[in-house]
Amino acid sequence: MEDSRVVPVTLTVNGKAIAREVEPRTLLVHFLRDDAGLTGTHVGCDTSQCGVCTVLLNGEAVKSCTVLAVQADGADVLTIEGMEEEILHPVQQGFWEKHGLQCGFCTPGAMLTASYLLSTHPHPSEQEIRESLDGLLCRCTGYETIVRSVQRAQEIMDERRESADRETRAI
Amino acid sequence: MYTAPFDYRRAHDTQEVVTWLQEDPDNTKIIAGGHSLLPLMKLRLASVARLVDISQVAELQGIREDMGGLRIGAFTRHAQLAKDPAVREAAPLLASAAAVIGDMQVRNRGTIGGSLCHADPAADLPAALLALNAELVIAGPGTERRESLDAFFLAPFITTLAADEVLTAIVVPRMVPGAKSTYLKRPHPASGYPVIGVAAWVSVSGGRVEDCRIALTGIGPVPFRAARSEQVLTGRAFSREAIAEAAREAAGSGTLEDDEDGYKSQLCQVYVSRALGDIAQGAG
Ligand SMILES: Cc1cc2nc3c(=O)[nH]c(=O)nc-3n(C[C@H](O)[C@H](O)[C@H](O)COP(=O)(O)OP(=O)(O)OC[C@H]3O[C@@H](n4cnc5c(N)ncnc54)[C@H](O)[C@@H]3O)c2cc1C
Ligand code: FES
Ligand code: FES
Numbered sequence: 084m085e086d087s088r089v090v091p092v093t094l095t096v097n098g099k100a101i102a103r104e105v106e107p108r109t110l111l112v113h114f115l116r117d118d119a120g121l122t123g124t125h126v127g128c129d130t131s132q133c134g135v136c137t138v139l140l141n142g143e144a145v146k147s148c149t150v151l152a153v154q155a156d157g158a159d160v161l162t163i164e165g166m167e168e169e170i171l172h173p174v175q176q177g178f179w180e181k182h183g184l185q186c187g188f189c190t191p192g193a194m195l196t197a198s199y200l201l202s203t204h205p206h207p208s209e210q211e212i213r214e215s216l217d218g219l220l221c222r223c224t225g226y227e228t229i230v231r232s233v234q235r236a237q238e239i240m241d242e243r244r245e246s247a248d249r250e251t252r253a254i
Numbered sequence: 255m256y257t258a259p260f261d262y263r264r265a266h267d268t269q270e271v272v273t274w275l276q277e278d279p280d281n282t283k284i285i286a287g288g289h290s291l292l293p294l295m296k297l298r299l300a301s302v303a304r305l306v307d308i309s310q311v312a313e314l315q316g317i318r319e320d321m322g323g324l325r326i327g328a329f330t331r332h333a334q335l336a337k338d339p340a341v342r343e344a345a346p347l348l349a350s351a352a353a354v355i356g357d358m359q360v361r362n363r364g365t366i367g368g369s370l371c372h373a374d375p376a377a378d379l380p381a382a383l384l385a386l387n388a389e390l391v392i393a394g395p396g397t398e399r400r401e402s403l404d405a406f407f408l409a410p411f412i413t414t415l416a417a418d419e420v421l422t423a424i425v426v427p428r429m430v431p432g433a434k435s436t437y438l439k440r441p442h443p444a445s446g447y448p449v450i451g452v453a454a455w456v457s458v459s460g461g462r463v464e465d466c467r468i469a470l471t472g473i474g475p476v477p478f479r480a481a482r483s484e485q486v487l488t489g490r491a492f493s494r495e496a497i498a499e500a501a502r503e504a505a506g507s508g509t510l511e512d513d514e515d516g517y518k519s520q521l522c523q524v525y526v527s528r529a530l531g532d533i534a535q536g537a538g
Contacts, residue, residue: 088261107259108257108260110256130293131360140362143333146359146360148255149293151285151292153262154307196359200358218356
């Protein structure tokens with residue numbers, strides 16, 4: 084079909100450049116799951132409501148089912164697979180300690196939403212945490228444990244920052 | 255869910271956008287944040303042969319001071335509006351409306367221009383921008399025109415914008431110094447869009463309402479100004495009685511949708527009264 088000719092896109096996903104030729108109608112979430120093989124990003128509603136497809140696009144939380152891969156051309160994308168470094172990311176650690184997941188289906192989106200919140204509001208109030216979860220549907224937890232997980236993640240971030248400071252001072 | 259296939263082009267200046275629209279205006283569409291257009295295309299409610307991406311057009315971005323007001327590029331995202339210091343200072347009403355659109359992820363993508371051009375009768379920003387007396391800057395083939403937002407919305411999802419025109423900027427006059435404002439929204443529990451949204455500002459001098467503007471969204475086929483409520487308030491003491499009387503006039507200022515049982519008129523009265531009450535208490 085003449086219209087559906089492919090276009091080249093290059094995205095940096097979790098620090099790695101991925102170049103592909105895609106149909107313009109390829110959604111970012113398709114690109115991540117089918118082209119990059121990163122199936123941690125889930126598709127829940129596919130109608131922009133549930134937020135389980137949330138990833139960070141140039142550091143900002145977006146619903147990847149409502150972004151075209153071509154719109155993300157040249158961008159940096161962080162998915163759940165890229166969160167953990169040498170140790171668990173504070174958000175992952177927080178969810179682990181406070182049981183922020185049950186079935187785990189919404190968890191990739193929940194964690195990226197939480198890490199975006201903490202990157203823009205290092206010390207959010209409970210109200211701010213709840214508001215930031217407005218775009219995430221979780222059918223299991225009732226959100227209580229997610230809220231506690233985000234609060235715990237924030238403490239872990241502070242603890243890690245403090246101990247990093249102590250180490251630099253010690254040198 | 256895939257949309258039907260389409261051809262994609264990324265524009266670099268406004269002229270290029272207009273040229274591409276002109277080539278086939280009926281089958282070409284601008285994509286800004288894509289947060290109204292893509293969901294429609296995925297459901298195949300909108301079919302488009304060619305999308306023109308305006309995200310790389312520098313002229314359509316940024317917020318700057320303009321003759322005592324603000325000139326806001328059409329491609330300014332809701333999240334930027336909500337936190338921009340110039341917007342919060344000169345037009346806090348706009349920042350507070352932008353802050354309650356959809357959810358955090360939606361605000362990171364959706365744009366002011368997309369919201370206005372899409373003309374969803376339940377969009378939040380039109381109420382704030384009507385109350386702020388905003389003006390639109392629109393580019394078309396070989397022309398640029400300005401239009402008051404008051405005249406822009408014709409019917410649900412229909413505006414005066416021609417198929418080969420681009421909204422380039424929104425000019426927002428600075429709010430009257432000392433004016434107090436609020437955007438009060440009753441979100442639909444499922445969609446998050448307003449069932450009613452009331453944007454209002456009031457400036458009081460010597461105990462009397464010197465000037466005010468009130469606009470409503472979500473409740474009629476197009477957003478509208480509650481001109482009759484404004485008339486009731488202006489020149490009066492900003493009292494509980496004046497607020498109650500102004501609130502009663504809100505519904506009659508525009509056309510409501512599905513109001514056979516009077517529920518929508520009741521909402522207008524209650525929400526205008528609450529919004530003005532918040533302003534009077536300084537909570538706005
Ligand atoms: C889950 C969800 C919840 C939402 N909740 C709300 C809510 O509570 N309140 C609310 O107000 N909105 C809400 N929205 C809509 C959101 O604000 C959209 O972002 C906005 O309506 C459209 O902006 P956009 O930049 O995404 O436009 P797009 O989707 O890219 O475009 C929309 C239309 O405008 C046209 N267009 C865009 N820019 C221009 C331009 N500069 N010149 C000419 N034409 C142009 C396009 O061709 C298209 O027809 C929600 C959306 C989603 C997905
Ligand atoms: S799958 Fe993207 S919002 Fe639900
Ligand atoms: S943990 Fe099951 S949907 Fe959230």
